[in-house]
Amino acid sequence: MTSIVIPAHNEGQVIGRLLDSLLVEAAPDEIDIVVVCNGCTDDTAQVAALRGSAVRVLESPVPSKHAALRLGDEHARGFPRVYVDADVVLATSDVRALTAALGDPAGVLATAPERELPLTGCAWRVRAYYRVWQRLPAVREGLFGRGVIAVSEAGYRRLAALPPLMADDLAASLAFAPDERRVVREARVVVHPPRTWPDLIRRRVRAATSTTQLEQQQQQAPGGAPAPTARTSKADLGKLLRADPRLIPAVLVFLAAAVTARRQSRKAVTAQDFGTWLRDESSRQG
Numbered sequence: 001m002t003s004i005v006i007p008a009h010n011e012g013q014v015i016g017r018l019l020d021s022l023l024v025e026a027a028p029d030e031i032d033i034v035v036v037c038n039g040c041t042d043d044t045a046q047v048a049a050l051r052g053s054a055v056r057v058l059e060s061p062v063p064s065k066h067a068a069l070r071l072g073d074e075h076a077r078g079f080p081r082v083y084v085d086a087d088v089v090l091a092t093s094d095v096r097a098l099t100a101a102l103g104d105p106a107g108v109l110a111t112a113p114e115r116e117l118p119l120t121g122c123a124w125r126v127r128a129y130y131r132v133w134q135r136l137p138a139v140r141e142g143l144f145g146r147g148v149i150a151v152s153e154a155g156y157r158r159l160a161a162l163p164p165l166m167a168d169d170l171a172a173s174l175a176f177a178p179d180e181r182r183v184v185r186e187a188r189v190v191v192h193p194p195r196t197w198p199d200l201i202r203r204r205v206r207a208a209t210s211t212t213q214l215e216q217q218q219q220q221a222p223g224g225a226p227a228p229t230a231r232t233s234k235a236d237l238g239k240l241l242r243a244d245p246r247l248i249p250a251v252l253v254f255l256a257a258a259v260t261a262r263r264q265s266r267k268a269v270t271a272q273d274f275g276t277w278l279r280d281e282s283s284r285q286g
Contacts, residue, residue, distance in 0.1 A: 002099050003032040004082045005072035007065045011086035012042040013284050014192075018089055019051045025092035026054070035086075036072045039063025044086075066164035073160070081156050085147035087284060089190040097187035098150040109155035109180045110172070112143035113187035122195045128253040129200060130193060135240055135247075136232055143173035143181055148189050155180075163217060167210035174214075192283040199280030204261035209268045232258070 004022065008015055015035070022033060033055045035048040039062060048057045060071055069083060080099040084090055090113070098111045117134065119127045133139055143149050149172050151159060158175050165171045173181065194200045211231065237254075240247055 001029060001032050001078035002080050002082060002095060003034065003076035003078045004084055004095065005069060005076055006033065006035045006084050006086050007038060007068035007072065008035055008040065008044050008048070008086040009038050009063055009065070009068075010040050010042045010044060011284075012040075012044040012047050015044055015086045016047050016050075018084065018086060019048060019055060021089050021091050022084075022095065023051060023054055023092070031092070031095065032056075032077045034058065034072045034075050036060060036068040038065070038068040038071075064164070065168060069168075070160075073156075079153040079156065080150055081153075082148065082150040087192060088147035090148055094187040094189065095150075097184050098148070101182055101184045102150060102152045102155070104182075107180065108182050109152050109158065110143060110176045111150045111182050111184050111187075112146045112148055112173075113184055113189040115146045116188050116190045117193050118190065119193060122193060123197050123200075125197050125253050125257075126194060126200050128250040129257050131250040132237075132240065132247060132254040136236055138232070138236075141178070141183065142170070143176070143183065144169040145191070146189055147191055149173075165210065165214055165217065166206070167214045170211065171214055194280040195282035196280075199282040200257060201260055201264070202280050204257050205264045205268075208258075208261045208265035212265065212269050 006015070006018070019033070019035075022031065031054075033051075035045075035055055036058045037045045037048070038060045040059070045057050045059055048055055056075065058071060058075060060068060062068075073081070080102050082095055082098060094113050098113060101108055101111045115134075117130055119130060122130075139145060144167075146169070149159075149169065155176070159172055162168075162171055162175060194203055237251055241251060
């Protein structure tokens, strides 16, 4: 049985669409869904409970994604294990494709789906930003930024050993070597992007802050080997522009977002505040 753990903090507006998509084609006893409502002040638990016995709902007063994931693990019934953010959309067939790839004899421990970003209705600068972001090698090859990661039992042990970090999906991706992880082309997840520039900046500030936290944690780890990174380099952007010079305006927007986010994240980094979660609400509308 495949267990799906969904941490949810005030996701009453969107969690229903995810659960319906997961359940519509599922055979009896094929998937075990655990929704962990953490620190919720809305109707997330009630919306999830309406989906019936196929969904088990846990409630915790602690608003912590890391704690919610570990609580979900305690109650999950099987492997493979799939961790899914409440605000994305993933179908039963996608779960099957992700878990099938974990049985590859090459030793794949973690998988994630291709991402689909519906940009209709987004501000032009948001669309420009994602034109660049989606083309970056680390973004295309890494498991982060998809809201979904599936792991085998061995892969789960790797994740369970990670410390609590704001950049949990990035840390999870970097925890696996390139030959241990795979983006499964047959699986797709819909990731709703922010619609407005201020909401995009909120996301990017969170990303900049959490990436710094991860790097600090890696520097403190024993061994001294260079830590893997997913930061965008000048060489990455230069390669994109050489391949398609028409991307120049979009690259300028991308750089503006990156610089703004880095500047705004300095206060949190200086204060070592890695707990304030800057969430955009525009991606959760309608």
